[in-house]
Amino acid sequence: DSGVTQTPKHLITATGQRVTLRCSPRSGDLSVYWYQQSLDQGLQFLIQYYNGEERAKGNILERFSAQQFPDLHSELNLSSLELGDSALYFCASGPNSPLHFGNGTRLTVT
Amino acid sequence: AQRVTQPEKLLSVFKGAPVELKCNYSYSGSPELFWYVQYSRQRLQLLLRHISRESIKGFTADLNKGETSFHLKKPFAQEEDSAMYYCALNDSGAGSYQLTFGKGTKLSVIP
Numbered sequence: 001d002s003g004v005t006q007t008p009k010h011l012i013t014a015t016g017q018r019v020t021l022r023c024s025p026r027s028g029d030l031s032v033y034w035y036q037q038s039l040d041q042g043l044q045f046l047i048q049y050y051n052g053e054e055r056a057k058g059n060i061l062e063r064f065s066a067q068q069f070p071d072l073h074s075e076l077n078l079s080s081l082e083l084g085d086s087a088l089y090f091c092a093s094g095p096n097s098p099l100h101f102g103n104g105t106r107l108t109v110t
Numbered sequence: 111a112q113r114v115t116q117p118e119k120l121l122s123v124f125k126g127a128p129v130e131l132k133c134n135y136s137y138s139g140s141p142e143l144f145w146y147v148q149y150s151r152q153r154l155q156l157l158l159r160h161i162s163r164e165s166i167k168g169f170t171a172d173l174n175k176g177e178t179s180f181h182l183k184k185p186f187a188q189e190e191d192s193a194m195y196y197c198a199l200n201d202s203g204a205g206s207y208q209l210t211f212g213k214g215t216k217l218s219v220i221p
Binding site for chain 2: 002004031033042043044045048056058088090092094099100101102103104
């Protein structure tokens with residue numbers, strides 16, 4: 001168990017909809033990272049938050065947004081969903097050691 | 111821009127045979143490199159990082175700056191080694207781990 005918790009495990013929704021993915025980092029970790037894993041693109045860094053503030057942005061679409069709350073959990077919001085957004089979304093926490101990943105949320109857009 | 115290349119999508123070896131999973135990188139500074147393993151759609155787990163120079167589950171990896179490589183090796187493959195292996199590079203500097211991943215190599219160990 002990495003200590004990083006992600007909910008839900010699976011999410012099935014229709015195109016055009018909006019979903020929220022949740023991540024609780026390991027105890028003591030201030031940073032949360034979001035990654036997308038798809039068959040086409042592999043693992044891609046989306047965004048990082050550190051102690052509530054956005055620290056870095058990667059290949060994150062404008063339809064996607066994230067935030068980190070005072071209790072350090074993070075949410076990734078995906079809106080106007082398209083079929084191509086179907087992927088496994090991983091959260092990881094840090095920053096003082098190599099990233100520890102959660103089990104991921106599998107999003108299926110139909 | 112930084113890049114991580116894993117040239118083999120799939121690598122099949124017999125149990126007991128040596129394994130080498132290749133990883134090449136392009137990066138202008140001093141890289142920090144990692145190997146992660148993912149068993150059957152589970153979470154990514156850190157296997158190795160180059161600065162620790164330790165052996166985990168019999169795997170080792172040496173950073174070769176001249177060849178810009180960080181190949182993962184194991185002398186005798188086991189069936190439980192079957193998994194996806196990802197090489198990753200951290201180029202964000204101290205305190206931040208925005209990893210760039212390779213596409214991954216699926217290792218299949220044949221009994």
